Amino acid sequence: MRQIKLGTSDLNVSTIGLGCMRMNGLSIEDANRVIENALELGINFFDHADLYGQGKSEEIFAEAIDMNPSIREKMIIQTKCGIRNGFFDFSKDHIINSVEGSLKRLKTDYIDVFLLHRPDALVEPEEVAEAFDHLYQSGKVRHFGVSNHNPYQIELLKKSLNQDLIANQLQMSLMFTPMIDAGLNVNMQDEPAYVRDGGILDYSRLHNMTIQPWSPFQYGFFEGVFIDNDKFPEVNQKLQHYADKYNVTKTTIAIAWLLRHPAKMQPIVGTMNRERLKEIAKAAEITLLREEWYDLYRTAGNRLP
Template sequence: MKKLRLGNSSIEVGEIALGCMRMASLSAKEAANVIEHACESGVDLFDHADIYGGGKSEEVFAEALELISRKRDQMIIQTKCGIRKGFFDFSKEHILSSVEGSLDRLKMDYIDILLLHRPDALMEPEEVAEAFTILKESGKVRYFGVSNQNPMQIELLKSYLKDDLIVNQLQMSLMHTPMIDAGLNVNMQHDPAVVRDSGVLEYCRLHNMTIQAWSPFQYGMIEGTFIGNDNYPEINTKLQELAEKKGVTNSAIAIAWILRHPARIQPVIGSMNPQRIKDIAAASTIELTRQEWYELYRSAGNKLP
């Protein structure tokens, strides 16, 4: 698998990551099989969050690592915090306690990357900065990032931090493209022209901040997968056509579409099926032409101005 560097950090990872939200439903043995196959396919960044499975996903991951030969330093472990029941919390106390909880569940001494999961309207950047400094100086977190934040939210936070933010995790798939739509419909009077995120795609490129695309097979707000969905015949026909042409699966083509973008976006897939992970990883070996990329974009229901 091809590699990419995360933001301005020294971390190089496979260009496809594995999200571990669904790992809570697996046994340690099943999870070990998933991790092994992911690593064999070139995946080495594993994305967690304190809320996944109520913390069980991190616990199962730790149990699985005890069953395999992969060493901790062969993986990049990322987790997120900030979502609580009914509210968001970027307080110093919560960030610190959440990291302690994740480290305990993961049975690790440090986390490679900590992301703030969802914007907290009551964020006090001074508190976040204090928490990040404590975590960095104690060796418990190496790098920091955010998730689902717009440029001004990031700028506000960065103005108080000592270290750069290397990742912004954002929803993106062939059927969820507001980051791209607005850039193609500048000064037009229709819905795709609406800038919903303050130009976050261009911002991240300008500031060398890696975008991680979550839910790369979903439509809507995690309403379901569009792959093989009869409600989306046009996109599936085009995916199948290109999959046969390139000798990969439809899912690999959907990921290749994200990888084709020059922003060097890292898709975060969530499959717990070892064969499916292997099939999706093949996306790193192919490259779509500019024409093919636009054909897929249009087949997803988008019209060019």
């Protein structure tokens, strides 16, 4: 599989990452098969969070691969913290304690990439900086990033941080494109013209910050999967049209559409189905034509000005 540089770091990561949120629902044996299959496909990037299964997903992941130094060096592990029961928490103590918990559950000495999961309205950047300095200097975290943050929230953090923020995990799919819509409807009065994210797409490109699309098969906010959904006959017909052309599946084309964007995004896919992961991995071998990308975008219900 193709690899990209993750943000401004020296990390070479697979252009598709495996999200491990659902791993807590698998047996150790099934989890092992999923992870081994991912590695065989060239996927070396595994995304976690302390929230997933209340930590169980991280535990099963480590048990499934019998974590040891020889296995560890083959993969890039990312995890996140900040979402608690009914509130968000970027306090120094919580960040450090969360990382310590993830290290224990993952049975590793270091985290490759650590993200702040969702913006904390009570964030104190100086306190985040103290936590990051401690984690970086102790060798427990090598790189840092954020998730679901807009440009000004990132700039606020960067004012105090001594480390670069290399990634931002954001919701995006063919059927969820607000970060693209606003850029195509500049100076228009229509709904798509509203800038809801502060121009995060262009900001990320300007600052060499990798966008990691999450829920790349969902429409709305966890409203469901759009592939083979009777609500979206036109977009499924169009996906099938290009799937036939490239001799792949609709699932493959949906990811290829994200990969075609020059921002060099890294979709995070959460499937625990081995065959579906193989379909997804084929997207890294496809480069849609410009007119095909726009054709899919329009068919998904978007009007060009």
